[in-house]
Amino acid sequence: MSNCLLCDQELSNQESLRDLILMKKENLTMCDNCKNKFEQVSEASCKTCCKKSSEISCEDCQEWERKGKSVNHKALYYYNEEMKEYFQKYKFQGDQLLAGLFAEEVKAALKKYKGYTIVPIPLSDKRNEKRGFNQVTAILESAGIPYQDLLIKKDTKAQSQKNKKERLKAEQAFERKELENKSWPEKIMIMDDIYTTGATIERAKEMLHVNEVKEIRSFSLAR
């Protein structure tokens, strides 16, 4: 008998049986009560970034549009209370099992983008950085999705010589990897855990603008 990874309730016989039938990996599961609290992105969303919106293009995307950027983002869930709690728990525990909670859904969603190279956003959280835990790549690894670390953290040395403001700024910054003997992929799917304003994704896109790259999209678990 296994327990829900989120609320620790014992899973009912029915839930366990269903997992058995679907041949899900051991323990990669949550109870129906928890599952139902997550809200999947619906039709009533911005068409370019999946933000819950009655408009075809939300205010965030319009703002990017004004800056000459075009948003092409897909998310699976809204960032509601339950999702917020999940990420807090997941990041805090750095737990591989929690990384797998949405792995199958992420896998199914990314399958639709054949020919895209998945590029994860590098670590941005200071605490996680110490542990070397990247919540984005952990989800990808748990789902068995191949990816390429084409973005790297910028300026990771001499952190101690900087003041707090400089350190915060450096935490956000990344640059593209130098590919010596390899060519750049034509199509890239940038992956992050949560899409908030889109600023991180836009910065990543700027970094990935090289001649060979013809198309860049982005994807996140939550929006």
Ligand SMILES: [Zn+2]
């Ligand atoms: Zn539960």
Ligand SMILES: [Zn+2]
């Ligand atoms: Zn939008």
